[in-house]
Amino acid sequence: MSLLIINIKELLQVRDQHILQVSGKEMGILPTIKNAFLLIEDDIIRDFGSMDNCPNKTPDRIIDAQGKMVLPTWCDSHTHIVYSGHREQEFVDRIHGLSYEDIAKRGGGILNSAKKLQKTSEDDLYEQSIKRVKAVIKMGTGALEIKSGYGLTVDAELKMLRVIKRVQDNFPIPIKSTFLGAHALPSEYKDNKQGYIDLIVNEMLPQISKEQLADFIDVFCEKGYFNLEDTEIILNAGKQYGLTPKIHVNQFNTFGGVALGVKHHALSVDHLEELNADDINSLIGSQTMPVALPSCSYFLSIPYTPARKLIDAGLPLALASDYNPGSTPSGNMNFVVSTACIKMKMTPEEAINAATINGAYAMGLANEVGSITKGKKANVMLTKAIPSYHYLPYAFGDDHIEMVIINGTPINY
Numbered sequence: 431m432s433l434l435i436i437n438i439k440e441l442l443q444v445r446d447q448h449i450l451q452v453s454g455k456e457m458g459i460l461p462t463i464k465n466a467f468l469l470i471e472d473d474i475i476r477d478f479g480s481m482d483n484c485p486n487k488t489p490d491r492i493i494d495a496q497g498k499m500v501l502p503t504w505c506d507s508h509t510h511i512v513y514s515g516h517r518e519q520e521f522v523d524r525i526h527g528l529s530y531e532d533i534a535k536r537g538g539g540i541l542n543s544a545k546k547l548q549k550t551s552e553d554d555l556y557e558q559s560i561k562r563v564k565a566v567i568k569m570g571t572g573a574l575e576i577k578s579g580y581g582l583t584v585d586a587e588l589k590m591l592r593v594i595k596r597v598q599d600n601f602p603i604p605i606k607s608t609f610l611g612a613h614a615l616p617s618e619y620k621d622n623k624q625g626y627i628d629l630i631v632n633e634m635l636p637q638i639s640k641e642q643l644a645d646f647i648d649v650f651c652e653k654g655y656f657n658l659e660d661t662e663i664i665l666n667a668g669k670q671y672g673l674t675p676k677i678h679v680n681q682f683n684t685f686g687g688v689a690l691g692v693k694h695h696a697l698s699v700d701h702l703e704e705l706n707a708d709d710i711n712s713l714i715g716s717q718t719m720p721v722a723l724p725s726c727s728y729f730l731s732i733p734y735t736p737a738r739k740l741i742d743a744g745l746p747l748a749l750a751s752d753y754n755p756g757s758t759p760s761g762n763m764n765f766v767v768s769t770a771c772i773k774m775k776m777t778p779e780e781a782i783n784a785a786t787i788n789g790a791y792a793m794g795l796a797n798e799v800g801s802i803t804k805g806k807k808a809n810v811m812l813t814k815a816i817p818s819y820h821y822l823p824y825a826f827g828d829d830h831i832e833m834v835i836i837n838g839t840p841i842n843y
């Protein structure tokens with residue numbers, strides 16, 4: 431099966447194979463080809479270039495993209511898209527003045543979602559979750575990471591991870607799975623944190639490893655959740671089972687979580703709404719990708735990750751949605767990219783790099799997706815006719831996507 435897209439107004443994010451992420455000033459450059467073609471064979475990007483060099487062969491299908499852009503699909507490296515029920519009452523409570531921390535302290539928040547998920551059957555959880563997965567793919571997401579962490583018992587964490595596995599098996603996009611048993615302390619363990627950590631280490635991890643249910647290990651390293659010492663124990667345990675760290679740090683407080691992530695060769699450190707000079711210095715020279723979640727800042731009215739400080743220090747940055755029922759009930763990466771430009775002062779070039787190639791890196795998929803590169807998966811999207819690619823983040827809230835192509839096939843969810 432071959433698909434040739436011709437007369438593309440501008441083909442965005444064209445890269446050589448060896449570019450696996452971009453940092454600092456390079457983030458401000460988005461390589462493009464104007465008046466371009468893109469040739470897809472089966473599920474792979476086979477060729478691309480200027481229309482002057484368009485191959486003279488007859489493909490199975492031709493799409494004329496006059497006036498339209500083509501770019502790689504979004505790579506959303508941080509989601510909690512598998513969950514049960516919703517938390518709109520907490521949203522209203524926050525409007526009335528309660529904070530995210532206040533709500534968590536009175537047993538709401540993550541524990542509220544855990545209560546709902548524990549009572550939900552695996553089939554129901556799967557059905558609830560795939561509605562969201564279909565919706566985000568339709569909005570241009572072509573690679574996804576999904577975390578557990580709303581189970582908080584052995585059975586419920588395994589249920590979540592098995593649902594993630596079913597999603598991986600039944601959807602055509604690459605999906606990475608993260609074990610986040612250390613998302614919150616269940617109320618039964620409120621005076622026995624060590625007991626819960628032991629449960630994670632001695633019961634959850636061996637079973638997860640046996641069933642091969644996770645790629646990454648995550649911890650919510652935050653005051654009132656898991657401290658540096660707890661985080662280190664859990665990361666070390668995960669590493670023994672071959673899970674790479676990828677952690678929640680600095681959402682509300684800075685106390686060395688970023689440096690700890692770097693020390694453990696975390697693939698990414700995510701949130702970073704609070705960030706000091708030591709945090710930034712610890713990332714310099716590391717292989718760890720900082721990840722910002724602007725929709726979470728927007729929804730909770732907390733600070734935005736200081737993208738300019740990170741990029742101006744020569745660092746890379748990825749953008750992800752954080753799709754979850756508490757802090758970010760949205761998986762729309764188009765909104766993420768717009769919000770990064772509007773609120774974090776990222777340029778459109780920086781934001782598109784952060785949501786594609788750097789997002790792919792942040793979930794270990796940079797060899798497969800995230801750029802228009804020969805040999806990568808043909809996960810690309812075609813925009814509607816728009817004046818320029820700056821228009822994508824500029825005209826925020828509008829749907830600019832005409833077609834999402836996954837593995838060379840237009841999706842029709």
Ligand SMILES: N=CN[C@@H](CCC(=O)O)C(=O)O
Pocket residue numbers: 510539540543650678681726752754755756757758
């Ligand atoms: N902060 C920790 N975890 C999620 C939110 C979880 C929730 O409130 O349900 C996040 O990344 O924002």
Ligand SMILES: [Zn+2]
Pocket residue numbers: 508509510678752754
């Ligand atoms: Zn999260």
